[in-house]
Amino acid sequence: MNIDYIDNTTLDILSTRLKNSVSQLDILKWLNNFEKSELKFAIDILQNLTVFTTFEIEEILNEGLNTIFPTIENEEILVIHPVGNFGKSGSMVSYFLQKTDYHKSNKVKIQFSPDLNTFSFKEGKNYKLLLIDDFVGSGNTIDKYFTKDVLPHSGNFMSINFIGIAGMNSGVKKITPHFSSIHIPNSNIYKKAFSSEASYFGYRKQEKHREFAYKYGILLTGATNKKKSKLKFKNALGYNNSQALVSFSYGSPNNTLPIIWANKNDWFPLLPRFFPNKIDKARKFRKGISSELSILKEFGSENIRENFFSLEVIRGRKTFTSANKIDFTLYAIIKLTRAGVNPNNICQKLGILSKDYEDILDLGKEREIFTNGNNLSLYGLELFQDAKKCIERNKKNLEYETKDIFAVREINYKPKIFNGKS
Numbered sequence: 001m002n003i004d005y006i007d008n009t010t011l012d013i014l015s016t017r018l019k020n021s022v023s024q025l026d027i028l029k030w031l032n033n034f035e036k037s038e039l040k041f042a043i044d045i046l047q048n049l050t051v052f053t054t055f056e057i058e059e060i061l062n063e064g065l066n067t068i069f070p071t072i073e074n075e076e077i078l079v080i081h082p083v084g085n086f087g088k089s090g091s092m093v094s095y096f097l098q099k100t101d102y103h104k105s106n107k108v109k110i111q112f113s114p115d116l117n118t119f120s121f122k123e124g125k126n127y128k129l130l131l132i133d134d135f136v137g138s139g140n141t142i143d144k145y146f147t148k149d150v151l152p153h154s155g156n157f158m159s160i161n162f163i164g165i166a167g168m169n170s171g172v173k174k175i176t177p178h179f180s181s182i183h184i185p186n187s188n189i190y191k192k193a194f195s196s197e198a199s200y201f202g203y204r205k206q207e208k209h210r211e212f213a214y215k216y217g218i219l220l221t222g223a224t225n226k227k228k229s230k231l232k233f234k235n236a237l238g239y240n241n242s243q244a245l246v247s248f249s250y251g252s253p254n255n256t257l258p259i260i261w262a263n264k265n266d267w268f269p270l271l272p273r274f275f276p277n278k279i280d281k282a283r284k285f286r287k288g289i290s291s292e293l294s295i296l297k298e299f300g301s302e303n304i305r306e307n308f309f310s311l312e313v314i315r316g317r318k319t320f321t322s323a324n325k326i327d328f329t330l331y332a333i334i335k336l337t338r339a340g341v342n343p344n345n346i347c348q349k350l351g352i353l354s355k356d357y358e359d360i361l362d363l364g365k366e367r368e369i370f371t372n373g374n375n376l377s378l379y380g381l382e383l384f385q386d387a388k389k390c391i392e393r394n395k396k397n398l399e400y401e402t403k404d405i406f407a408v409r410e411i412n413y414k415p416k417i418f419n420g421k422s
Contacts, residue, residue: 006031006039014046020340021051021249022270030270033216033259041212042259048193048200049260050166051247051271054096054342057134057165061093062100064163064183069128072109076126079119079157080112083133083145092250093132093165099354116153129157134248136167136184137255138240139174146178166190166246168255192243193257200245213237213257220262247271249342285349289332292391293323299394301386307367308387329360334369334384337376 006028015024027046034042052060072078082094094112097103103110113119121127131150136142142162154160159180164172166188176182191198194210201209217236224234235258237243242255252261252271261273296304308331311324323331329350336346347357364370369380376384 006043010043014043015340017047018049018051019053019249021053021247021342021345023339023341026268026270029268033268038212041209044201044209045213045245045257045259046270049245049247050190051249052134052165053249054345057093057096057248058100060165060185060188061097061132061163062102063185065097065100065102065130067183068130068161068163068181072106073126074109075124076109076128076158078106078110079127079129080110081116081129081131081150082114083131083142089134089248089251089253093134097132116149119153121156127157129153129160131160131162131179132164133162134165135244135246135253135255136164136171136175137238137242137244137253138168139171140240142171142175143178146175165248168192168242168244171242190244190246192241193245194237194243210237213259217258220258220264220267249345286332289328289335292387293328293331295391295394296387297321297323300390303383304387304390307369307383326360326363329356330364330369331387333357333360333364334376334380338381338384 011024011027014027015022018027031039031042069078080094080097082091083089084091091114098107111119129150131142131146133142150160160178162175162179162182164182164184167184167190169189169191172182172184172189193200194206194213196206198206200206214233214236218233221233221235223231225232234241235254238257239254243257244253244255246253246256247260248271252273254261254273261269261271263269263272293308297309300308305321308327309321309323310327311322313320313322329352332350333346336349341349343354343357347354350357352360361370361374364380365372368377369383371377
């Protein structure tokens with residue numbers, strides 16, 4: 001069945017499937033990468049893509065910690081070590097682990113170590129090591145990392161353990177012998193998307209979907225090497241042919257199909273992998289917020305001005321109001337919350353810490369914009385709708401006026417007197 005449009009019901013289903021980790025507009029932009037006749041395959045891919053939210057990640061980490069370390073004795077220290085260099089996915093998981101109830105209850109006995117070479121061991125203490133990462137793909141990265149960076153320090157630990165959020169079946173099997181215990185929920189261990197053993201797209205019906213993903217994958221990843229004068233595209237279906245259909249609300253592993261995360265040429269990524277792309281999108285978003293606030297300052301209602309322009313500037317005998325950083329952030333949080341963006345992604349988009357986010361929400365509660373459950377109140381919704389209508393009503397007029405002001409006009413001037421003669 002070929003389709004050349006997306007109805008609202010399908011869009012709602014896809015958005016729900018992706019747990020509102022991306023906007024419906026982003027889904028439409030991503031679908032626009034493909035030919036109209038291929039939309040069925042693209043939609044099938046999205047309907048089988050699993051996205052883990054920050055809340056799910058925290059729950060899995062908390063469950064894993066309680067399972068492997070039900071108690072930490074007084075003389076014991078649990079060392080948390082993210083896989084890979086700082087800034088990699090393991091570092092992101094460290095952030096979520098610190099928000100778990102387990103960490104809050106045992107943080108005196110837990111130490112984080114980004115580098116085992118510089119970790120300081122104390123006499124009289126028994127150390128247990130926990131490696132953490134979000135995704136186990138082929139298992140090659142963790143296997144090499146363990147051998148090179150962890151194994152030389154193994155004598156310092158009573159046990160070496162691992163917690164992951166999700167992984168591929170073959171990769172999990174490969175790394176399991178390295179650890180005293182390993183925790184990844186069985187439901188989060190997957191087979192290759194286009195394997196005959198899997199049934200993402202129905203048994204014996206995955207071939208066309210594979211051809212579809214591979215067609216674009218070779219364009220987005222390029223050839224890895226030549227084999228008998230023939231180009232080989234080893235990563236067209238994910239790193240080392242992983243064929244994963246897993247992403248996280250903050251981004252995708254390179255094991256996932258490149259059509260989901262690639263950022264190349266004019267391709268629009270749904271859940272991008274590369275950080276520079278996120279920075280660019282965040283910069284554009286903040287620029288848009290500034291533009292909207294300038295419209296609201298000029299044309300907004302009294303309620304809007306009271307809530308989003310709290311900074312008073314005195315110049316001579318006159319007092320002017322303006323939006324400060326807190327007003328800017330509050331307005332942005334309202335917009336993103338209304339769009340269904342989760343708190344962690346809001347923090348990333350605005351470049352703020354989770355504590356800053358919570359402080360802004362507290363301010364919003366004081367202004368009766370947010371409820372105690374951190375949801376928009378009825379007043380907050382009214383304020384949002386008021387701002388939205390104001391922007392829609394005045395944006396076109398402002399653009400027209402701006403264009404008119406700076407337009408180059410053709411002036412046809414005929415002097416009445418020239419060289420003293422009329």
